[in-house]
Amino acid sequence: MTTSPNIFEINNFSASYRDAEALNDVSLNIPRRGIMSIIGPSGCGKSTLLNSLNRITDLTPDFSHRGDVHFDGQNIYQRDFDVVNLRKNVGLIFQKPNPFPFSVYKNLSLPLKEHGMRNRKEIESTVNESMKIVGLLDEVSNIRRRNATELSGGQQQRLCIARTLTLKPKVLLCDEPCSALDPVSGKKIEDLLVRLGKEISVVVVTHNLAQAKRISDCVAFFCMVEGVGKLIEKGDTQKIFNAAQHHMTREYVDGSFG
Amino acid sequence: MTRVMTKVFAIAAVVICIGTFVTMLIGLINSGYQSLSFEFLFSSPRNFGLEGGIAPILISTSMILVLAILFAVPISMLTAIFLFFRCRCDTVQTRLILTVLELLASIPSIVFGLFGMLFFCDFLHLGFSILSGGLTLALMIFPTLCLTLFASFLTLPNETRMVSESLGLSRLTVARHLLIPHSISGIVAGIVLGVCRCVAETAALIFTSGYSIRQPRSIFDSGRSLSVHIYELAMNVAGGDANANAAALVLLIVLLIINLLIFAIVDRQPNWIRSANH
Numbered sequence: 001m002t003t004s005p006n007i008f009e010i011n012n013f014s015a016s017y018r019d020a021e022a023l024n025d026v027s028l029n030i031p032r033r034g035i036m037s038i039i040g041p042s043g044c045g046k047s048t049l050l051n052s053l054n055r056i057t058d059l060t061p062d063f064s065h066r067g068d069v070h071f072d073g074q075n076i077y078q079r080d081f082d083v084v085n086l087r088k089n090v091g092l093i094f095q096k097p098n099p100f101p102f103s104v105y106k107n108l109s110l111p112l113k114e115h116g117m118r119n120r121k122e123i124e125s126t127v128n129e130s131m132k133i134v135g136l137l138d139e140v141s142n143i144r145r146r147n148a149t150e151l152s153g154g155q156q157q158r159l160c161i162a163r164t165l166t167l168k169p170k171v172l173l174c175d176e177p178c179s180a181l182d183p184v185s186g187k188k189i190e191d192l193l194v195r196l197g198k199e200i201s202v203v204v205v206t207h208n209l210a211q212a213k214r215i216s217d218c219v220a221f222f223c224m225v226e227g228v229g230k231l232i233e234k235g236d237t238q239k240i241f242n243a244a245q246h247h248m249t250r251e252y253v254d255g256s257f258g
Numbered sequence: 259m260t261r262v263m264t265k266v267f268a269i270a271a272v273v274i275c276i277g278t279f280v281t282m283l284i285g286l287i288n289s290g291y292q293s294l295s296f297e298f299l300f301s302s303p304r305n306f307g308l309e310g311g312i313a314p315i316l317i318s319t320s321m322i323l324v325l326a327i328l329f330a331v332p333i334s335m336l337t338a339i340f341l342f343f344r345c346r347c348d349t350v351q352t353r354l355i356l357t358v359l360e361l362l363a364s365i366p367s368i369v370f371g372l373f374g375m376l377f378f379c380d381f382l383h384l385g386f387s388i389l390s391g392g393l394t395l396a397l398m399i400f401p402t403l404c405l406t407l408f409a410s411f412l413t414l415p416n417e418t419r420m421v422s423e424s425l426g427l428s429r430l431t432v433a434r435h436l437l438i439p440h441s442i443s444g445i446v447a448g449i450v451l452g453v454c455r456c457v458a459e460t461a462a463l464i465f466t467s468g469y470s471i472r473q474p475r476s477i478f479d480s481g482r483s484l485s486v487h488i489y490e491l492a493m494n495v496a497g498g499d500a501n502a503n504a505a506a507l508v509l510l511i512v513l514l515i516i517n518l519l520i521f522a523i524v525d526r527q528p529n530w531i532r533s534a535n536h
């Protein structure tokens with residue numbers, strides 16, 4: 001099998017809830033490294049796309065899709081596909097920080113144990129490593145006793161990122177990871193994502209265009225066309241912000257949209 | 259105006275609840291306390307229960323109760339967990355199961371008693387025994403318990419469910435580390451309700467665990483429960499009123515203790531959850 005430079009290859013992907021189509025005919029490649037921002041007005045299916053990549057949409061009974069999505073060369077919708085393995089490799093961060101209501105340590109070790117790590121020492125060092133990457137190791141003491149819900153919002157969000165990082169994912173999908181946070185915490189997450197983007201693939205949905213401009217290597221612009229979300233344009237950050245091909249993209253990044 | 263009405267009704271409700279309870283308690287204490295003694299609790303009944311105590315009956319009652327809970331709790335827990343993980347995926351199936359459970363929950367206990375007699379006593383050849391009684395009670399509380407557990411599981415925030423799924427956590431892990439700790443107070447409340455219904459049950463036991471007032475030696479022996487004893491003394495034994503009242507007082511106190519104990523445990527729950535999570 002030849003390894004493609006893309007971790008995700010999305011081909012003619014459409015998604016609907018019940019009968020209402022949310023995404024129509026999206027084709028998009030997500031590279032193995034670097035940060036891709038997904039921008040676009042509310043309701044254009046950005047979250048739907050992210051959730052589909054982790055197959056968390058399986059939980060929504062009304063959800064259906066057409067087209068296909070390849071992860072690491074494998075169609076994630078094929079019959080005998082290992083969804084648990086996909087979720088291990090594709091971390092998903094939600095807008096609202098959502099740590100589990102137990103100790104910080106257990107938040108990080110539980111997914112590790114779930115995915116087969118048994119050795120105590122190994123678990124401990126992996127947890128510490130993740131805590132260090134997100135900058136919580138020095139900030140939070142006594143992680144075995146401290147309840148994760150007692151952390152600040154920004155710390156909680158970084159904890160959530162650390163929780164997926166323990167699994168050594170190949171992709172990190174973030175759905176508006178900073179929008180529920182104060183600017184300082186937001187900046188910390190941003191810096192963290194930039195660091196992570198050097199090693200793995202990071203996809204960030206954001207409404208903050210300045211942020212998209214600052215951190216991303218490439219940008220995908222989604223928009224509603226006749227009530228259905230569509231991918232309008234995708235390209236390098238510079239190109240999208242300075243010389244977009246499509247007039248809707250230009251209007252959106254100029255702020256004259258709508 | 260509606261505010262005043264609400265207040266009036268609320269006060270009326272409180273007065274009726276407390277009033278009924280206090281009147282009942284005073285009545286029981288008045289007519290039962292003379293018979294109530296240390297000896298009453300720790301000796302065997304003589305002369306159809308007109309004399310002596312209720313020791314074997316307390317033992318039978320506890321055995322029936324423990325069996326009922328032992329059978330009912332794990333099974334309803336598993337059913338409720340199954341329903342919880344299914345409920346957002348398979349609406350028709352879940353609807354059907356829930357409707358059946360609701361129907362079962364509204365069946366009078368005497369019907370369960372008759373069913374228990376036919377199925378456990380006769381068909382499974384368990385006879386009039388504590389085991390038959392326990393199984394019948396388990397069956398009786400199963401639907402309500404199941405529905406209560408399911409309802410408390412539904413209070414788990416949807417985001418928690420999404421996150422745990424997005425991390426690839428198995429259902430077992432989610433149930434054990436998130437779902438059950440989250441709904442622990444609902445679970446305990448459901449179990450308390452079940453326990454109280456079991457302790458108070460008469461009709462379902464008359465036909466299944468029987469009337470024997472001897473000390474049961476095993477779960478295959480027949481044994482009379484406290485509520486059956488009260489019923490017998492009050493209805494079928496002339497002059498049994500005093501001891502019936504005393505036994506009823508014991509029943510009330512037992513229920514009160516069970517309730518207080520369990521709620522005391524629930525109140526302490528945050529501590530042991532925290533210390534159990536390492």
Ligand SMILES: Nc1ncnc2c1ncn2[C@@H]1O[C@H](COP(=O)(O)OP(=O)(O)OP(=O)(O)O)[C@@H](O)[C@H]1O
Nearest residue numbers: 017022041042043044045046047048049060062229
């Ligand atoms: N669980 C759901 N059930 C039914 N419809 C849904 C569901 N989730 C999303 N939708 C619909 O799908 C469309 C796309 O929603 P989505 O959440 O993907 O948009 P979004 O781009 O993430 O918006 P925002 O920027 O506000 O987060 C919307 O019309 C929405 O109403």
Ligand SMILES: [Mg+2]
Nearest residue numbers: 046047048175
């Ligand atoms: Mg969204």
